[in-house]
Structure formats: structure tokens, C-alpha cells
Amino acid sequence: MKIAVCIALLTAMAGTSLAAEIPLSERRSGYSFMSPDTRAMQDEDTANPGMLFVLDGEALWTRKAGGADKACADCHNDARISMKGVAAHYPAFEKALGRPVDLEGRINLCRTNHQQASPFAYESRELLALSAFVAQQSRGMPIAAGDDPELAPFVERGHALFMQRQGQLNLGCTNCHDDVWDKKLAGSAITQGQPTGYPLYRLEWQSLGSLQRRLRACITGIRAQAYDYGSPELVELELYLMSRARGMPIETPAVRP
Amino acid sequence: MPSALINVPAKAKRGSVIEIKTLMSHIMETGYRHTASGDVVPRDIITSFTCRFNGTEVFRADLYPAIAANPFITFFTTVTESGKFEFEWIGDRGFSETAQASITVE
Structure with a gap:
């Protein structure tokens, strides 16, 4: 019995010492792991x-849609002013739903509630373009998501998901992105998993993609069943990741290999 | 929603070499991929890119499958007079897009 308790204690201690949150001074965007060529691609608009996609989003911003025949710009005017800094605070708490929604979820809520239009499908060109256009207005601003006290239990749940081992490989996010982010996996940098540039252009995807797509790809990579697009689990993970990256500048639209 | 991004310097010295960068929005579907049910995804690529300066062709490229989505084409040219660059992308399924950029030569 005593031995069992000792082992449990030791594993718990080993767990805490390894899985400590990365201090602000050591937080590194995926950008800093990239080759000079890929960096140059992101640096020049x-x-x-x-x-x-940002250009497409700009066009969509002023396009009227739905039964209300309203465009985003009819309520929010110039996105350069009204959307400045908004993406840095997402996912944010939505009172009507009693849970957090991410930027894509917010855009679709706006579409159904205010434009009386059908929501865009996840990863559709329209939704990616609009969220890229909105998030780009926050470029260079520090991430400040998860401060709302109502979000605390959801950040905690996202954190628990981040720590939880799962899948055939029995890995949690933390086992790579907190513990061995300075190492490589099959020649590629592991990175800290800081969500600073979403939606971002991934060369592997040949397209823009959302943070949920990235998370689902990672979950499939550890051979676990990926959560569905828009599921509360993915939004909680997004929320935890954004609060974990607090203070880091937004890079949207970033480029990644 | 095809859109292009063009980078041409606004000004240049007469006879100097300038770099032109173009980025065109296109999926560049190779025609070699299959859907889950086994059907071929039909080829849909840009096949030709042309750049004209004041009506004279200065650069042309033929594009083939296995070129990445959203082709980024850059090239160099010399300029001897002020004028207008015209860019044209032509591709499968009647794809045809144009863009323009002006340059002042001093």
C-alpha cells in the first residue's frame, strides 16, 4: 500500500515538474521554428x-446576405476600426449559449441571428476568409483571451484536455508541446503549439486552415478519435491554448510549413 | 473569388533591373487525385501566365500539374520608360484573370 502511494506521488511529481507552463520569456511562436524562406513568405504581404483569403474576406465584409439583407459592414462599419483587437480576445463567453465561442462560431452566430442567413460550413472558403480578415485587424496586438471570470471553468476544462493522454499512442498535447518543444519529430520542429497566427496558410494543406483543423490533425496524429468541428471540446482547447499564449502578438494570416 | 496580389515597385531608375512578384488565387488541382469513392478529381490548373509591358510581352510561363496552389511567380525585367504592366492568367474551365500595375521611370 505504502509503495503504491509512493509510486503515485512520484508519478504525480514527475508529471508536474515536466508539464509546467512555459514562462512568457520562453514562449516562441511557430514562426521562430521556420526556415528563412517560409518566414520571408509570411513577412511580405x-x-x-x-x-x-484576407482580400476575399474584405469583399465578403461588405456583401449583403440573408433574409435581413445586411452585410457585416452595415452593423460593424469599418472593420479596420471596429474589429481591431477583437480576435485577440477570442474564444469569448457567449451569454445566450452559456459557453465560449471561437471567432468562427461568432461569425456564424452573427450570420444566423443578425443576417438571418445560413451559417457557413467549417473550413469553407467564406468562413476562413472572413475570420482571416477579422483576425488580421488584430495583427501585432497581444493575445488577451480567457480573462473573463465566466470563462475560468472552460479554460480549466481545456487545460485538462491538453494534459489528458489519449489515443493509441497514449499522448497528451502537453507531452510534446510543453515537454519537448525544443526537439524534432521526423525532421520537423515540434514547436510549442502557440495559436498566434490562425487562421493560417499551411503549405502542407495548400490552403488556409483554422485552429480547429490543426487540432483535429494533431488528435488524428496521436491516433485518437478527433472531436467534431465546432464541438465544445475543441473550443475549450482553443480557449486554453489562447490563454496559454497570453501576451504573444497575433500574426494572422501566418504561414506554416 | 479569384484575386491576385502584385508587387511592382512604384518607381525605378531608367535601365535598372526590377523584380516583379505575383500571387494568384487558384486551387491547382492536379487531376491525379481520387475521391473516397474512386472518382478522379478533374484537373483544374492555371496553364499560362503572361506579363506585358505597354503591350509588349516581357515574360511568359506555362504551368503544369504539380505546381502548388496559389502560384507565386516572380521574375526580373529592365525598364526604360514609364508605363503599365498587364498580367494575365489563363487556365482550365475557362479560367481567365487579369491584373495591372503602373511604374514611373525616372
Whole structure:
């Protein structure tokens, strides 16, 4: 019995010592793990393919839609002013639903409630373009998500998911992205998993993609069943990741290999 | 929603070499992929890119499958007079897009 308690204590201690949160001074964006070529692609707006989606989003912003025949701009006016800093605070608590929603979820809520239009499908070009356009207005601003006290239990749940081992490989997010982010996996940098640039253009995807897509790809990679798009678990994970990256500047639309 | 991003310097010295960068929104579907049910995803690529300066062709490229989505094409040219660059992308399924950029030569 005593031995069992000792072992349990030791494992718990080993767990805490390894899985400590990365201090602000050591937080590194995925950008800093990239090759100079890929960095150059992100740095220059005319070379960054993510900007093509931002342009599309800008056009969608002023396009009327739905039964209300309203465009985003009819309520929110100039996105450059009204959307400045907004993405840095998402996922945010939605009172009507009693749970957090991410930026994509917010855009779709706006579509159904205020435009009386059908919501965009996850990963559709329209939803990616609009969220990229909105998030780009926060470029360079520090991430400040998860401060709302009502979000605390959801951040905690996201944290628990981040720590939880799952899948055939029996890995939790933390086992790579807190513990061995300075190492490589099959030649690729592991990175800290800081969500600073979403939606971002991933060269592997040949397209822009959301943080939920990235999370689902990671979960499939550890051979676990990925949560559905828009599921509370994914939003809680997004929320925890954003609060974990607090203070880091938004890079949307980022480029990643 | 095809859109292009063009980077041409606004000004240049007469006879100097300038770099032109173009980025065109396109999925560049190779035609070699299959859906889950086994059907071929039909090819849908840009096949030709042309750049004209004041009506004279200065650069042309033929594109083939296995070129990444959203082709980024850059090239160099010399300029001897002020004028207008015209860019044209032509592709499968009647794809045809144009863009323009002006340059002042001093």
C-alpha cells in the first residue's frame, strides 16, 4: 500500500515538474521554428498566400446576405476600426449559449441571428476568409483571451484536455508541446503549439486552415478519435491554448510549413 | 473569388533591373487525385501566365500539374520608360484573370 502511494506521488511529481507552463520569456511562436524562406513568405504581404483569403474576406465584409439583407459592414462599419483587437480576445463567453465561442462560431452566430442567413460550413472558403480578415485587424496586438471570470471553468476544462493522454499512442498535447518543444519529430520542429497566427496558410494543406483543423490533425496524429468541428471540446482547447499564449502578438494570416 | 496580389515597385531608375512578384488565387488541382469513392478529381490548373509591358510581352510561363496552389511567380525585367504592366492568367474551365500595375521611370 505504502509503495503504491509512493509510486503515485512520484508519478504525480514527475508529471508536474515536466508539464509546467512555459514562462512568457520562453514562449516562441511557430514562426521562430521556420526556415528563412517560409518566414520571408509570411513577412511580405504580396508573397503571403493567406492575404488572398484576407482580400476575399474584405469583399465578403461588405456583401449583403440573408433574409435581413445586411452585410457585416452595415452593423460593424469599418472593420479596420471596429474589429481591431477583437480576435485577440477570442474564444469569448457567449451569454445566450452559456459557453465560449471561437471567432468562427461568432461569425456564424452573427450570420444566423443578425443576417438571418445560413451559417457557413467549417473550413469553407467564406468562413476562413472572413475570420482571416477579422483576425488580421488584430495583427501585432497581444493575445488577451480567457480573462473573463465566466470563462475560468472552460479554460480549466481545456487545460485538462491538453494534459489528458489519449489515443493509441497514449499522448497528451502537453507531452510534446510543453515537454519537448525544443526537439524534432521526423525532421520537423515540434514547436510549442502557440495559436498566434490562425487562421493560417499551411503549405502542407495548400490552403488556409483554422485552429480547429490543426487540432483535429494533431488528435488524428496521436491516433485518437478527433472531436467534431465546432464541438465544445475543441473550443475549450482553443480557449486554453489562447490563454496559454497570453501576451504573444497575433500574426494572422501566418504561414506554416 | 479569384484575386491576385502584385508587387511592382512604384518607381525605378531608367535601365535598372526590377523584380516583379505575383500571387494568384487558384486551387491547382492536379487531376491525379481520387475521391473516397474512386472518382478522379478533374484537373483544374492555371496553364499560362503572361506579363506585358505597354503591350509588349516581357515574360511568359506555362504551368503544369504539380505546381502548388496559389502560384507565386516572380521574375526580373529592365525598364526604360514609364508605363503599365498587364498580367494575365489563363487556365482550365475557362479560367481567365487579369491584373495591372503602373511604374514611373525616372
